[in-house]
Amino acid sequence: MESHSERLKRIRKLALLLTVLSFMVVLISAYIRLNGAGLGCAAWPECYGQLLAGSPHPHTGAVRILHRLVASVSLLLGFYIAWQCQRPSSIQPVTGYAASILALMLLLTFVGLFSSDPHRVWTSFLNILGGLGLVSLSWLIVVAAGPAASRPMPPHHDSVLRGGLVALVLTIALGALIGARFAATACMSTPSCAGVWWPVAEGWGALNPFARVNAPAVAGDAGGVALHLLHRYCAAAAALLLGIAGARALRDAGTRVVGRWILALLAVEVVLGSLTVASGFSLWLGVAHSVTAALLLAAVLDLSATRRAA
Numbered sequence: 448m449e450s451h452s453e454r455l456k457r458i459r460k461l462a463l464l465l466t467v468l469s470f471m472v473v474l475i476s477a478y479i480r481l482n483g484a485g486l487g488c489a490a491w492p493e494c495y496g497q498l499l500a501g502s503p504h505p506h507t508g509a510v511r512i513l514h515r516l517v518a519s520v521s522l523l524l525g526f527y528i529a530w531q532c533q534r535p536s537s538i539q540p541v542t543g544y545a546a547s548i549l550a551l552m553l554l555l556t557f558v559g560l561f562s563s564d565p566h567r568v569w570t571s572f573l574n575i576l577g578g579l580g581l582v583s584l585s586w587l588i589v590v591a592a593g594p595a596a597s598r599p600m601p602p603h604h605d606s607v608l609r610g611g612l613v614a615l616v617l618t619i620a621l622g623a624l625i626g627a628r629f630a631a632t633a634c635m636s637t638p639s640c641a642g643v644w645w646p647v648a649e650g651w652g653a654l655n656p657f658a659r660v661n662a663p664a665v666a667g668d669a670g671g672v673a674l675h676l677l678h679r680y681c682a683a684a685a686a687l688l689l690g691i692a693g694a695r696a697l698r699d700a701g702t703r704v705v706g707r708w709i710l711a712l713l714a715v716e717v718v719l720g721s722l723t724v725a726s727g728f729s730l731w732l733g734v735a736h737s738v739t740a741a742l743l744l745a746a747v748l749d750l751s752a753t754r755r756a757a
């Protein structure tokens with residue numbers, strides 16, 4: 448008969464495999480999406496957003512098949528883990544995370560039915576957020592099924608971390624909107640968008656994820672500029688708050704490793720975002736920026752979950 452700790456160890460291994468597969472899904476999707484959008488394509492920026500004009504998707508069939516294969520194996524593994532968390536008795540909080548993963552996977556399968564039309568902003572938007580959510584939730588199972596961590600911390604530390612998490616989620620949602628609205632070309636400079644530092648009134652409508660786009664944003668487009676600027680301001684807030692939370696985590700033996708990861712990933716992510724713009728939107732820098740966001744979100748949720756458990 449398998450003991451409780453052996454069962455947790457087995458679930459942890461399965462969740463680790465699911466984290467790796469989810470990360471691969473995020474990586475391959477980012478490549479397909481950004482390559483399809485025309486990030487860093489030859490004859491840039493004229494070739495950007497050709498998909499919207501009805502041009503065929505430039506990524507190869509092999510990449511698409513790999514994406515489907517990895518996503519399908521992840522779905523099966525998600526079902527298996529949810530089942531293993533339930534039987535013979537439910538283990539909390541891993542069962543809750545496993546149920547959330549399944550719900551998210553089913554939502555993404557539904558979104559996939561509509562994603563062949565690049566004019567719909569909401570499909571790419573939800574795909575980006577959902578992929579990052581899968582990496583985070585599967586990693587949370589790994590953490591929750593592992594040896595108990597961390598000693599208690601004073602409560603005021605949590606509000607900085609919570610604020611940082613909110614700023615991070617907003618940054619990610621705004622970045623996803625830049626990609627989903629084909630708005631990279633609206634702002635090709637840093638730190639301001641060609642001297643503009645704050646969105647003008649007509650730019651705020653770009654926050655609506657249910658809009659349709661018919662063409663990529665031209666340089667200086669009010670909506671695109673709003674998204675770029677808000678993305679950068681939220682990133683600055685996230686970097687400040689999570690920088691403090693990460694530095695505080697270094698003081699505690701139980702959270703030192705995750706604190707180091709948060710600080711390193713924050714620095715890498717901000718540099719990658721800035722280099723993506725400075726390079727004239729290199730495809731590989733864009734892909735790296737997208738996958739680093741997944742790792743950063745997972746690390747910050749890991750620290751939040753460890754604090755809550757303390």
Ligand code: HEM
Nearest residue numbers: 477618619622623625626631682685716717720721737740
């Ligand atoms: C905490 C820091 C940051 C996080 C978590 C973050 C996250 C993201 C995410 C998730 C995306 C969507 C990627 C995709 O479409 O696959 C994105 C897009 C983007 N980010 Fe960031 N970002 C951060 C900081 C920055 C900074 C500082 C800049 C530039 C100064 C920047 C510039 C961009 C640009 C230009 C895009 C659009 C690329 C595209 O998808 O077409 N980011 N970001």
